[in-house]
Structures are given as C-alpha cells and as structure tokens.
Amino acid sequence: MRFTSHRDFARAFERALRRAAVPVAFSQGFTPHPKISYASAAPTGVASEAEYLEVGLQATVDPEQLRVALDAALSPGLDVLEVVVAAGGSLAERMEASYWRIELPDVDPEVAQRAVSAFVAADEVQVERMTKQGRRTFDARGAVTRIDVLPPVETPSGAADSSCAILELVVRQVTPSVRPDDVLSGLRVVAALEPPVSPRVIRLAQGMLTAQGAIVDPLDADRDGAAIGEH
Amino acid sequence: MTDDAVGLPPHRDSELSVWPRLEALLPQVTKPIQYVGGELGAVVKDWDAATVRWALMYPDAYEVGLPNQGVQILYEVLNELPDVLAERTYAVWPDLEQLMRTHGVPQFTVDAHRSVRRFDVFGISFSTELGYTNLLTAIDLAGIPMRAADRTEADPVIVAGGHAAFNPEPIADFIDAAVLGDGEEAVLEITTIVREWKAEGSPGGRDELLLRLARTESVYVPRFYDVDYLPDGRIQRVVPNRPDVPFRVHKRTTMDLDAWPYPKKPLVPLAETVHERYAVEIFRGCTRGCRFCQAGMITRPVRERSITTVGQMVQQGLEFSGFHEVGLLSLSSADHSEIGDMCSGLAEQYAGTNVSLSLPSTRVDAFNIDLAQELSRNGRRTGLTFAPEGGSERIRKVINKMVSKEDLIRTVVTAYTNGWRQVKLYFMCGLPTETDEDVLEIADMAHEVIRAGRAATGSKDIRCTVSIGGFVPKPHTPFQWASMSAPEVIDGRLKLLKQAINADRSLGRAIGFRYHDGEPSLIEGLLSRGDRRVGAVIHQVWRNGGRFDGWSEHFSYQRWVDAAAETLPAFGVDLDWYTIRERDELEVLPWDHLDSGLDKDWLWQDWQDSLSQYEQDDCRWTPCFDCGVCPSMDTEIQIGPTGRKLLPLTPVTALKVPTAAQQ
Incomplete structure (x- = not known):
C-alpha cells in the first residue's frame, strides 16, 4: 500500500464512500465534488499508520458504524482506525509534526549513528530535491526536532540476517516540507551515507507538537465527538 | 493433486x-x-x-x-x-x-x-x-x-x-x-x-x-x-x-449471454487506468457488415443481452465497485433492439445520483441523439462521436458504411442545437480504391458541418474534431485480399487534407485535426496478415529492443523495417509482399485452416461487391445473405425485444455495515 499515490488513494476513498452508501455532502456547481479534505498526506512509497482526513456529511451517522462500513469498503491494507465527529477548527493546522521510522537494510547501525551525529551537530544541512517548481535547495536540518538510531534488532520486514539500521525522527511541518528522503539526503551530504538498498519508511504518528517534543493525537480535541485515520 | x-x-x-x-x-x-x-x-x-x-x-x-x-x-x-x-x-x-x-x-x-x-x-x-x-x-x-x-x-x-x-x-x-x-x-x-x-x-x-x-x-x-x-x-x-x-x-461461440452475466465483480484498481467505469456488454456480434471491420465479421451472429439482465448487472456492478460511470458496450450499441427503453430506464433509475452513463460505438442518425440526450440528463454535454469512416459517398459504398452526407450533417446539427458544443468525426485513410479526392471530401464535410452548425445555433462556439485512423486489412474480412497503401501515400493524403481543412480560415479554426502516421499501420498490416515466416521478424525486433509497439513513443518503424530486411529475404519475400501486395482469389491465405464461420466464397463475393460499390444490408432486418456463420457454427441470431422494462430502484438510505459473519 505504500506505493499508492495520494491521487490513487483519493479515488479509492471516494469509491469506498459510494460502496458503503455514506451520505456524503457534495460541493455545489457544475461538477459536484464530494466534500473531503485530506490533511498532510504521506509521500508515495512511504507506509503510514497515521493519515487523517475530514469528510462532510449530509446526515448524521454513528461514527463507529461509519468506521466499520468504510473499513469494509476499502481494500485490505487501507484500514479505518477511528472516526470522530469534528469539534470544529482546522484539522490540517493540527498537523504540526510527524513521527517517522526509517529502516536502512544493509547499513551498519554504527555507521548510521556517526552520520546522525554529524547531522545533529550541523546548524543547517542544505539538500536538493526536484519539486513541481523545479530543483530546489533548502535546509533539511532545522525541521528535525529529534533523530535517533535504535539499538540493533531484527527488522520486522524480514531482512534479519544482514545488519539493518533503524532511525526514528520527529520532523516539523514546514514549507517547503522536509520529508524523510530529504533527511536521508542530508545524511548523504554530511557523512556520505549511501544506503545500498531502498530504505523503508513508515509514518508512525502525526499531530501537534508539545514543548517537550512529544506528538499529541490530533483527534484528542474532538474525541467523543469526523476525521478518519488510515494506514 | x-x-x-x-x-x-x-x-x-x-x-x-x-x-x-x-x-x-x-x-x-x-x-x-x-x-x-x-x-x-x-x-x-x-x-x-x-x-x-x-x-x-x-x-x-x-x-x-x-x-x-x-x-x-x-x-x-x-x-x-x-x-x-x-x-x-x-x-x-x-x-x-x-x-x-x-x-x-x-x-x-x-x-x-x-x-x-x-x-x-x-x-x-x-x-x-x-x-x-x-x-x-x-x-x-x-x-x-x-x-x-x-x-x-x-x-x-x-x-x-x-x-x-x-x-x-x-x-x-x-x-x-x-x-x-x-x-x-x-x-x-x-x-x-x-x-x-x-x-x-x-x-x-x-x-x-x-x-x-x-x-x-x-x-x-x-x-x-x-x-x-x-x-x-x-x-x-x-x-x-x-x-x-x-x-x-x-471458433467458439457462447450463446445466451444472459446465462453469462460477467463481470459480476469487476476489478477496481488503486492505480489510475484508462477506463474507470463499470462496463457491460449489451450484445456481442454485429451484422452491419462494414467491410473493414474484423470484429464485426468474426463475432457473428448478433446475441443480445436482455434489458433486464443489463439492468441487474449495472445495479450489482455499481454496488460492488463504487464506480460512478457505466459504459454500455458493443460494436454498435444503438442497434440493441431495446436500447431506447434501456437508456431511459437506466437514466430514470440513476437520476439524481452522480452516476453517469455512456454509449460508445453508435451510428450516425437522429435516434442516436435522442439516446445521448437521455443519457446526459443530469450531466454535461461535452462531446459526441460519429464515425462515417469514409470521406466520400463512393468510398462509403466500398466499405459498406451506409450514411449519406446529408444525414451526417443533419445529425451533427441536431447535436449542436441540443446543446452539444463538440462533435468528433472519425474516418479512415488508406481504404481500398481510395483516391486523394475521397479523402479531401472529409474537409468539405467538416466545413459544411461547421457552417450548418453556426447557422442553426447562431453561435460561433461550436467545434468539430476530425480524427483519422489508418486502414489495416484484417483476416476473415472481405478486405483480406486488399493491398495496403504505402505510408508515403497515406501521409501525403493527410497533408493535403490538412491544407484543405485550413483553406478556409474561419471554418478551419473550429476544426481540430488528429491522425496517425501511415507507418504503424503498415506494420500492423504485416502482423495481421502474416504467416509463420513473420515470426522471425517479430523475434528480431524484440531482440533489438522492440517493446510496447502500440505506444507511439516506443514504436520504431525503422526497427521493423530493418528486421524485415534482415529476415524475410531468406524466404524470398519482403515487407511489401505482405502489405501492399493484393492477393488473388485462389491464393491460400495463412488462416484458411482456421474457421471463423464465414464462407470464403461469400467473403470473396463481398470483396467483389465492394469494388463495384454494391451495398450489403443487415441480416437482422433483411433476409439472410448467406455469410455462412449460422449454419456452419450451428448458431442463430438472438435478439429481442423482450418487452420488459426496468423498474425503479429502491433507494439505499442506510450505511452498508457488514455483519460479523461477513467479516
């Protein structure tokens, strides 16, 4: 599912709404669109356990019933974890930071640790990425509030017999956005870290950022009260 | 096991x-x-x-x-x-x-x-x-x-x-x-x-x-x-x-399409694909008799799916898939014996929803516009496509596509006056006996369509697109003996046509022009009428990197020409021999031992009729003309009307929550 692009997901989600007979509200106009807003979607190629979106409805439905109906209507691997009634305010604005895990198969954790230390020691790390506007250079360091190398363990995805470095990091939502692959570019810039195999990236959480650097569940503000998480 | x-x-x-x-x-x-x-x-x-x-x-x-x-x-x-x-x-x-x-x-x-x-x-x-x-x-x-x-x-x-x-x-x-x-x-x-x-x-x-x-x-x-x-x-x-x-x-023929209501559970991909719709085949086969059309020849006889089965398939297919578009497919959809009731019934059933219905492959007449109106009740009237296939009356008789210029213009103008702004006209180039004049008449037709459309609507905001495909003679058709035109001839005619369309600048501005080059068609011609020796060409092209030949950005004409030149002379033949050579009546064709049901003598007779511009009617409405399929395959025409109608659907109001047993 990590190879699903945001557009692919959006189409699948709209079809799921129809299959589940969800009474979605539509925009006015010549080509009415269902009222759905997606908050800070994960990039293509990245797995996620924490995606959020809002749906406008024409009628009141039971949130748990809606969760079960939508979950059943979506492909396996796209799971609806929770549905709450929106208390108001912008969901997108609550997405202040994301918590990511990056697995680097065939990378020695000690090598990774040296690269991370060099990255942390730098005030800024300029990286390049192709964007829709063309090639852009920006700082990948400033938005990273925390980055650690986990102690070596077997990877859950099975690359157990070779060494595998696992990084966990918290990155603030900034413009231009700093994505996990930008941080990896940063590690290449500061320490010439070149993963021999494609890294596996997963978003573990996103939400508001506390002063202590913890991430707060963005649905706390609406709990018991419609946003939906999927991974 | x-x-x-x-x-x-x-x-x-x-x-x-x-x-x-x-x-x-x-x-x-x-x-x-x-x-x-x-x-x-x-x-x-x-x-x-x-x-x-x-x-x-x-x-x-x-x-x-x-x-x-x-x-x-x-x-x-x-x-x-x-x-x-x-x-x-x-x-x-x-x-x-x-x-x-x-x-x-x-x-x-x-x-x-x-x-x-x-x-x-x-x-x-x-x-x-x-x-x-x-x-x-x-x-x-x-x-x-x-x-x-x-x-x-x-x-x-x-x-x-x-x-x-x-x-x-x-x-x-x-x-x-x-x-x-x-x-x-x-x-x-x-x-x-x-x-x-x-x-x-x-x-x-x-x-x-x-x-x-x-x-x-x-x-x-x-x-x-x-x-x-x-x-x-x-x-x-x-x-x-x-x-x-x-x-x-x-060949195999599946009779009684109502007994085979597939797909029941259409595949719905996450990735974007060329058709995002629930498609249901409303009938199989076609006896219109267009002489270039292999699909129409090899899928005979006509077998309709009944209006009620279509209705049920659409309902279940949409429920299962979550698609919001339905395509009613066949080789000539307006020819279904109950197409009128089918379109109005479906339009009624899905009125007020966001479900849109489409009817590809239709013929050129006013009835078609009625259907299109029915289907676009709550939607936009963006585009309609008509396929006269041939530019001149003469060439349309050769290919047995019976539509007059007057009918075409009348139909298109009706479309404009009913709110459509854009009409696409589809033609072929390189047809047997074709001359420059036949192709240039396409420009006249397009000009007249725009002129009449502007007069009828009082608006300059109407357009037509002329789209040209290359003719490829196919096995099991009356044109299986025909010679192809060289790519230079096709490309030359298309160039003349483009100049003729733009000769009147006011009208030309409202006409779009799309075409395929002659080169890919020639290779398709090599492959469609080739024999076992052509396998060497395919293998060589593949070894030289040939992939995705249906995609213009991947197709290389030169690679095919080179591979043909490297492999075919050993057999004493060449690319031209397979493509631009006309076959005679007694030649053994590579597919003669494969039986599509069509009688070879009838195909030859139809080819001769074509050359003398003699038209052939449709056996659904006129007596059998002995193409041979029904008796040799032990099949028959299966068409309605059944007289049944589509009933209103019960609107779904509750969420579809699966029960524990299904989970």
Whole structure:
C-alpha cells in the first residue's frame, strides 16, 4: 500500500464512500465534488499508520458504524482506525509534526549513528530535491526536532540476517516540507551515507507538537465527538 | 493433486512469491502501484489446494490491461471453480524489466506475485497484433523457453486468445495453442482437459496434453500443422502432420449471454487506468457488415443481452465497485433492439445520483441523439462521436458504411442545437480504391458541418474534431485480399487534407485535426496478415529492443523495417509482399485452416461487391445473405425485444455495515 499515490488513494476513498452508501455532502456547481479534505498526506512509497482526513456529511451517522462500513469498503491494507465527529477548527493546522521510522537494510547501525551525529551537530544541512517548481535547495536540518538510531534488532520486514539500521525522527511541518528522503539526503551530504538498498519508511504518528517534543493525537480535541485515520 | 503430477518438487506457497525481491525494486520504477495488485475484486487462492492454475495476461501496460473485459471475465469464470486458480499478469515497463533482469526476478502475477512459469496454463489475450513483442518479453522474463518446441513439462501451456488469435500464424513458434472466438466456455473446456490429464498422472507428457486439446477441434495447436510454400513465396497448403488432428479448427461461440452475466465483480484498481467505469456488454456480434471491420465479421451472429439482465448487472456492478460511470458496450450499441427503453430506464433509475452513463460505438442518425440526450440528463454535454469512416459517398459504398452526407450533417446539427458544443468525426485513410479526392471530401464535410452548425445555433462556439485512423486489412474480412497503401501515400493524403481543412480560415479554426502516421499501420498490416515466416521478424525486433509497439513513443518503424530486411529475404519475400501486395482469389491465405464461420466464397463475393460499390444490408432486418456463420457454427441470431422494462430502484438510505459473519 505504500506505493499508492495520494491521487490513487483519493479515488479509492471516494469509491469506498459510494460502496458503503455514506451520505456524503457534495460541493455545489457544475461538477459536484464530494466534500473531503485530506490533511498532510504521506509521500508515495512511504507506509503510514497515521493519515487523517475530514469528510462532510449530509446526515448524521454513528461514527463507529461509519468506521466499520468504510473499513469494509476499502481494500485490505487501507484500514479505518477511528472516526470522530469534528469539534470544529482546522484539522490540517493540527498537523504540526510527524513521527517517522526509517529502516536502512544493509547499513551498519554504527555507521548510521556517526552520520546522525554529524547531522545533529550541523546548524543547517542544505539538500536538493526536484519539486513541481523545479530543483530546489533548502535546509533539511532545522525541521528535525529529534533523530535517533535504535539499538540493533531484527527488522520486522524480514531482512534479519544482514545488519539493518533503524532511525526514528520527529520532523516539523514546514514549507517547503522536509520529508524523510530529504533527511536521508542530508545524511548523504554530511557523512556520505549511501544506503545500498531502498530504505523503508513508515509514518508512525502525526499531530501537534508539545514543548517537550512529544506528538499529541490530533483527534484528542474532538474525541467523543469526523476525521478518519488510515494506514 | 499437487505439482508432483507435472514432475516438480513440492514447495511452499511462500517460496513461490517473488514479492520480497520485487518490493525492493519498486521504489526505483515509475508508478510502482501498478505492480502491487490488491484490487477490489482480486482473488488470491491457496496454491496447493488448486488443481488447475491459470496465469492470464493482457500484453500491455497495467493501466490499459486491467480494464480489459475479456481478461476480467475469464478471471472471474475460472476463479468461481473451487479447484481452479487464476491470476493476472501484465507487461512490465522497460525500467522494471531492466531491474528484473539484473536481480533475477521473473515475470510475476499481480495477485499473489507468483512466478508465471509455475502455472499450468498461461493465457494471453490479444486485441491487437502490436502486443506480440510484449508476449516475447513476458515469456523470456518468465524463464520459459522462447520456442514452443523447446518447452518441457516444467513450462506452462501458452494459449493465445482474443481477436488477433484468428490468425496466430506470426506467433505460431512462440505459443503452444490458440483459441478462436468466445472464451467463457473455451477456458472451462481447457480446464477440464488439463484437470483430467493431471489426474491420470500426466500420461504422454506435454505432447499428449496438446493432442487432447487439439482433438476438441476448437483449440489450434500450430505444431501439429505443416505449412508448405510455393516457389514464389505463397503458401501451397497447411495440413496436419499427424493423425487425429482436424484439418480445420473452428471458433467458439457462447450463446445466451444472459446465462453469462460477467463481470459480476469487476476489478477496481488503486492505480489510475484508462477506463474507470463499470462496463457491460449489451450484445456481442454485429451484422452491419462494414467491410473493414474484423470484429464485426468474426463475432457473428448478433446475441443480445436482455434489458433486464443489463439492468441487474449495472445495479450489482455499481454496488460492488463504487464506480460512478457505466459504459454500455458493443460494436454498435444503438442497434440493441431495446436500447431506447434501456437508456431511459437506466437514466430514470440513476437520476439524481452522480452516476453517469455512456454509449460508445453508435451510428450516425437522429435516434442516436435522442439516446445521448437521455443519457446526459443530469450531466454535461461535452462531446459526441460519429464515425462515417469514409470521406466520400463512393468510398462509403466500398466499405459498406451506409450514411449519406446529408444525414451526417443533419445529425451533427441536431447535436449542436441540443446543446452539444463538440462533435468528433472519425474516418479512415488508406481504404481500398481510395483516391486523394475521397479523402479531401472529409474537409468539405467538416466545413459544411461547421457552417450548418453556426447557422442553426447562431453561435460561433461550436467545434468539430476530425480524427483519422489508418486502414489495416484484417483476416476473415472481405478486405483480406486488399493491398495496403504505402505510408508515403497515406501521409501525403493527410497533408493535403490538412491544407484543405485550413483553406478556409474561419471554418478551419473550429476544426481540430488528429491522425496517425501511415507507418504503424503498415506494420500492423504485416502482423495481421502474416504467416509463420513473420515470426522471425517479430523475434528480431524484440531482440533489438522492440517493446510496447502500440505506444507511439516506443514504436520504431525503422526497427521493423530493418528486421524485415534482415529476415524475410531468406524466404524470398519482403515487407511489401505482405502489405501492399493484393492477393488473388485462389491464393491460400495463412488462416484458411482456421474457421471463423464465414464462407470464403461469400467473403470473396463481398470483396467483389465492394469494388463495384454494391451495398450489403443487415441480416437482422433483411433476409439472410448467406455469410455462412449460422449454419456452419450451428448458431442463430438472438435478439429481442423482450418487452420488459426496468423498474425503479429502491433507494439505499442506510450505511452498508457488514455483519460479523461477513467479516
């Protein structure tokens, strides 16, 4: 599912709404669109356990019933974890930071640790990425509030017999956005870290950022009260 | 029954999956989602619990192949059998092909990512001959020997189907068998034969299995036939080289489409594809008799699906898939005996929802506009397409497309006055007997359409697009004997046409012009009427990097010309011999031993009628004209009306929450 692009997901989600007979509200106009807003979607190629979106409805439905109906209507691997009634305010604005895990198969954790230390020691790390506007250079360091190398363990995805470095990091939502692959570019810039195999990236959480650097569940503000998480 | 029967070691399911190795490559390729599978409607079964295992391929990119109706239908029909497993595979793009070669990842199915070589049967559906090079890539990536003669019991039986299989001779060296005609029952019959053969302990090996298939008289096994040639390069004869094999192989015809309401569970992909709709075939076959149209000739007789079955399929298909577009498919949809009631009934049922209905392949008359109006009740009137096919009255008589210029203009103007702003007109270039004048009349017609449209609507805001396709003579049509025009002739005519359209600048501004170059059509012509010797050309093109020949950005005319020049002279023939040469009545054609039901004498007579511009009526409304299909295939025309109507749907108001039992 990590190879699903945001557009692919959006189409699948709209079809799921129809299959589940969800009474979605539509925009006015010549080509009415269902009222759905997606908050800070994960990039293509990245797995996620924490995606959020809002749906406008024409009628009141039971949130748990809606969760079960939508979950059943979506492909396996796209799971609806929770549905709450929106208390108001912008969901997108609550997405202040994301918590990511990056697995680097065939990378020695000690090598990774040296690269991370060099990255942390730098005030800024300029990286390049192709964007829709063309090639852009920006700082990948400033938005990273925390980055650690986990102690070596077997990877859950099975690359157990070779060494595998696992990084966990918290990155603030900034413009231009700093994505996990930008941080990896940063590690290449500061320490010439070149993963021999494609890294596996997963978003573990996103939400508001506390002063202590913890991430707060963005649905706390609406709990018991419609946003939906999927991974 | 396990793999032991075919002499393979037992293995575990997980060992068959190439997913872990494939997944590591996907971040490096474009649109990786197309290789992931997991579509709604996809079926993954236990490998060891299945007796007969099919890999089905549409030999083009996933975005084109996934919506293919034929593959979806066979996939569902096969997977409904408890002891049968069917999975799908598509052509991989060159970026992934390269990586698969480097990392030793074989051609895989998207369902459970199993290696294609491990299946019992590998079925490939060809709608066009330009997919042949992709077949070779798939065979090679699968690790299957390229030549059928070199395969062993460790390899699947490769079966070609689809319209191009009506002349599979150019790929005869690479396939083990071909099936002509409708696939629904054919796949079941093949499955039964494979199942029995395996249960008996695979007696006689691969040869015996192929022989059993050939004895059905509806599965063609090229290796059991020898082709002899005359000194001048023409075919002398095609004869069986062993007893027990039929002289002619007959096409399959599935009667009573109401008994085969597929797809019931259409595949709904996560990736974007060319058609995102629930498509239902409202009838199969066509007797309009357009002489260039292979589909219309080889799918006779007309068999309608009843209005009520269509209604039910649409309802269930939408509910299952969540699609919001419905396509009512056939070769000439407005010809269904109850099309009026069907369109108004569906429009009524889905009024006020966001479901849109479309009716491709319609004819040029006012009735068609009524239907289009019905279907676009709550939607936009963006575009309508009409296909007069030929520019002049004379050439339309040659191709038997009976529509007058006056009718066409009247119809298009009606469309404009009913709110459509954009009309597309489809023509062909390179038709038999065609002259520059025939093509230039397309410009007159387009000018007149715009002039009349502006007068009728009082508006300058109307447009028409002239779209031109290249004519390719196809086997089993009256034009199977015709010569093709050289690409330079086609391109020259298109250039003249473009100048003629723009000669009047005011009118020309409102006319769009789209066309295909003559070169790809010539190669399609080589492949469609080729014999076994053309296999050498295909193989050479593939070795030189030919892939995705249906895509203009991948197609290389020069590569085909070079490969033909390298391989064909050894046989005393060349590219022109296959394409621009006209055949005479007595020539043995490469597909004469393959029976589409059409009587060759009738086809020749229709070809002669064409040259004298004599038109042929439709046998649904006029007496039978003896094309030969019904008596030789023991079939009949199946059309309505049934007199039934579509009833209003009960609106769904509650959320569809699955019960615990279904979870």
